[in-house]
Each structure stands twice: as C-alpha cells, then as structure tokens.
Amino acid sequence: MDRFEDMRNFVRVVERKSFTKAAADLLIPRATMTNSIQRLEDRLGTRLLERTTRTVNTTHDGAAYYQRCVRILADLDDADTSFTNPDPKGLLRVNLQGTLARTFVIPAISGFRERYPGIDLVIADGDRYVDLVHEGFDCVLRSGDLASSSMIGRRVALMREVTIASPDYITRFGMPQCFDDLETQGHQMVCFLSGADDKPIPLDFVVDGKVRNIILPASISVTGADSYAACAAAGLGLIQVPRYRVADDLKAGKLVEILPDCPPEPMPVSVLYPQNRQLSTRVRVFVDWLSDLFARTEF
Incomplete structure (x- = not known):
C-alpha cells in the first residue's frame, strides 16, 4: 500500500469519524484501515487521531495534515484525469431529495449506468439536512434556496x-x-x-x-x-x-x-458538495448528467 492510499484512508476516517464506516466506504477490512493509519502515524512521527469508544477526532497535527491531504489528493486526481482521461470508476454515494429522485432521477438512472458502467452507485433519499463530509456522501441534490455556506452549489434546474x-x-x-x-x-x-x-x-x-x-x-x-x-x-x-x-x-x-x-x-434545484475539495471525476460526471437530465425536463 503506497503513501497516497494511506492518505486517502486517513481523509476518509477523519470525515466519517469512524474506522469502521471509513473501511466500509472504501471496501477494505477494518484491520487494513487501522494498519494504514498506524503506518501513517509512524512515518510522520506524530499522533494524527484521538480515538474514543464512540468517535474519532483529529489532533492538532491531524487537523493540519488533513487539510494538506485533501489538497494533495485533489491535485493528484486532477493530474491523472488530465493525462489519462480514464473512464471513471469506483463507489459514488449520493443523497437525493425524495420526490426528485422518484420522479426524475431513478427512472433515468439506467442511462447513467450504461454510460459509466465502472461507477457503483449508493443512493439515499430524503428531505433532511445532510452533513456530506461526516455522513460520507459525495454530493447531495436538493430543491430550494441554498443556506449552508460550507457547501458549493451548482444549480441544475428551476421548477415552476x-x-x-x-x-x-x-x-x-x-x-x-x-x-x-x-x-x-x-x-x-x-x-x-x-x-x-x-x-x-x-x-x-x-x-x-x-x-x-x-x-x-x-x-x-x-x-x-x-x-x-x-x-x-x-x-x-x-x-x-x-x-x-x-x-x-x-x-x-x-x-x-x-x-x-x-x-x-421558481424553486431552484441544486447539487451540493463540500467547498474544501476539488470534484472527483465520478462526482463531476454525475453532476453533468443531472444537469443534462433536468435541462431536458419540462417542469
């Protein structure tokens, strides 16, 4: 396992505040996740995480290292995409507003799957407030005015x-x-x-x-x-x-x-994602697909 993979594992643990949830997101055993973080801390010579029976939080060094990791991994993904332009692959976790999901997105989702067969989708639906980072979602689709300054929103539709x-x-x-x-x-x-x-x-x-x-x-x-x-x-x-x-x-x-x-x-419909990171290829193609879907939809 290389150091970039250790960094990805660390970022996911910080965001999920759980070794178990982070390991499940990345489809690796929990023991592998634990060993990865331990190897990272040993290499850096500092403690990055404070573990309790209920949650995992960053130390002062861990919080600073997390911000550096997010930027480095985003640049790495962007560089890989720019030169190799691979078909996007991997797990994409999205949270969709319920009626939008059932009425528009789910009936058309087979088209997205045919275009991007390498992406495995996990779709949750609801109307409640979602903490994308700590709940492990890559993006969320919501209707209404955007109130959260911690998120970046891309408007994809206006509904009468x-x-x-x-x-x-x-x-x-x-x-x-x-x-x-x-x-x-x-x-x-x-x-x-x-x-x-x-x-x-x-x-x-x-x-x-x-x-x-x-x-x-x-x-x-x-x-x-x-x-x-x-x-x-x-x-x-x-x-x-x-x-x-x-x-x-x-x-x-x-x-x-x-x-x-x-x-x-008219009510805006927007896709939200965290502002402290660059969009992964998986998220970018999904957002583009949603924009195209709603552009062809009569509201």
Missing part, C-alpha cells in the same frame, strides 16, 4: 411553483382574489420546517413584479414533502409546491390553484 388548497378548504375559507385577502380572510398555511434549525418557510408571491413573503397561522407543521402535500389534500391549509407534483390533482379538481396571477418564485 404553485399555491394550492383543497376544495373543502376553499369552501370554508373562501377563494382569495388578491394577496391582501390572505390575511383579511383569515387563511391558514401548512407550515413546512426546513434546514438544520427547523425554521418555518414563508409563502412567497410575486405581486406587481416584487416578491412578498407571508407566514400565515398554522395548526400543523411538517418536515417532509409527502406529508406537506397530504396536509393540503386534507384541507389543513395552503401550501406551495412544484407544479409537476400536483398537476394531475389540479386537472382532476382534487386540488385548487390559489392566486395564479401572483405565483411563487
């Missing part, structure tokens, strides 16, 4: 949004004719909590070319996209979602569009 409610809700609260009716008629919203701090996301409307935000009273709050849509269908309040998600229910009359002349701003 719509404000909706159930017919039963409209019967009880009335159909608003303008933005101000939302308050004067006593309308309610289903509160969507997003991000690590679970802050409520306001409803937004483009009124006379300007964006106006409002947080209406809410008797229920959710953290998942499916529950959010289900609450609107149950008559629990107004919600704003991408139009593609409710197009069939709108045509069938199961849901009603609210204030179509004052639509929400």
